[in-house]
Amino acid sequence: MRVESRGRVVSGGGIPSSRSKAFSKKKKQRRQKRSDSMAGVVQRLFETCREAFADARAGFIPSPVDIHRLRAILDNMTAADVGLTENMPYFRNIDSRGAPPIRYLHIYECDKFSIGIFCLPSSGVIPLHNHPGMTVFSKILFGSMHIKSYDWVDVPREANGNHPNFQMPGARLARIKTDAIFTAPCRTSILYPEEGGNIHCFTAVTPCAVLDVIGPPYSDYEGRHCTYYNELFPGAGDILLPAEVEGHAWLEETEKADDFVVMGATYRGPRIMEH
Numbered sequence: 001m002r003v004e005s006r007g008r009v010v011s012g013g014g015i016p017s018s019r020s021k022a023f024s025k026k027k028k029q030r031r032q033k034r035s036d037s038m039a040g041v042v043q044r045l046f047e048t049c050r051e052a053f054a055d056a057r058a059g060f061i062p063s064p065v066d067i068h069r070l071r072a073i074l075d076n077m078t079a080a081d082v083g084l085t086e087n088m089p090y091f092r093n094i095d096s097r098g099a100p101p102i103r104y105l106h107i108y109e110c111d112k113f114s115i116g117i118f119c120l121p122s123s124g125v126i127p128l129h130n131h132p133g134m135t136v137f138s139k140i141l142f143g144s145m146h147i148k149s150y151d152w153v154d155v156p157r158e159a160n161g162n163h164p165n166f167q168m169p170g171a172r173l174a175r176i177k178t179d180a181i182f183t184a185p186c187r188t189s190i191l192y193p194e195e196g197g198n199i200h201c202f203t204a205v206t207p208c209a210v211l212d213v214i215g216p217p218y219s220d221y222e223g224r225h226c227t228y229y230n231e232l233f234p235g236a237g238d239i240l241l242p243a244e245v246e247g248h249a250w251l252e253e254t255e256k257a258d259d260f261v262v263m264g265a266t267y268r269g270p271r272i273m274e275h
C-alpha cells in the first residue's frame with residue numbers, strides 16, 4: 001500500500017500498466033499541445049514585432065495595420081502563455097521593510113525592439129519615467145495596477161520664455177493622460193513617442209505582471225536614456241493659467257530613487273526561435 005501525493009490510498013501498483021501507458025501518452029500529448037500553443041503565442045508575438053519594428057529608430061511608430069496586429073496578439077495573452085503563475089516568488093514581498101523588489105524577465109532584445117515582463121509584488125512601484133522616441137505596448141497579464149501617465153505640453157513659441165504662466169525653472173509642463181486602475185483581463189495600452197502617455201508610473205494594487213514591447217529599446221549609445229521625474233502640482237503661488245490647472249503638473253527631472261531596484265530574473269516560458 002502506498003499513499004499518492006494527493007493523499008488517495010491505492011493498493012498494488014496503482015493504475016494498471018495498459019491503462020497507465022495510454023494515460024501517460026495522453027498526458028504527454030496534452031503537455032505537448034499546451035507547450036506548442038504557449039510557444040505559438042510568444043513566437044507569433046516575436047515574429048510580428050520583427051515585422052512591425054523592422055524600420056524602428058527614434059520616433060518610429062509602427063503602421064496602423066501592424067499596431068492592430070500586435071494589439072490583437074497582446075490583448076489575448078495571459079500569464080499562462082509566458083509560463084507565469086501568481087504564486088511564483090517574484091510576486092511575494094518577503095521583506096515588508098522598504099520598497100518591494102521588482103523583477104524583470106527578459107524575453108528578447110535587439111536594436112529594433114525588446115520584449116520583457118515586469119513582475120511586481122503588491123504595492124511595488126515603477127516610478128515616473130519616460131520613453132524617448134519609443135512606441136510601447138503594455139499588457140497586464142494578471143493582477144491590478146494603477147497607471148498614471150503624462151504627455152508633454154507643447155508651449156506656444158510666443159508664450160515660452162515670455163509668458164510667466166508657462167515658466168517653471170527646471171521643470172516642464174505635462175498633461176495627465178491616464179490616471180486609473182487597470183485589472184486584467186484588460187486591453188493593451190499603447191504609448192507613442194509624442195502622445196498616449198509617454199511618461200508613466202506603475203503602482204501594483206495587487207501582485208501583477210506586465211508584459212512590455214518597446215521599440216526601439218532604450219539605448220545610452222543612441223541617446224535614448226531613461227529619465228525619472230518628480231511631479232510638482234499647481235498650487236497656491238504656482239505659475240499656471242487657471243484654466244489649465246486641472247489635469248496638469250510640472251515634471252522635474254530627478255535621479256533614480258535608491259530604493260527602486262529592478263532585478264533581472266530568468267524567463268522560463270516558451271523560447272523564441274530566431275530563424
Ligand SMILES: [Fe+2]
Nearest residue numbers: 129130131200
Ligand atoms: Fe515604462
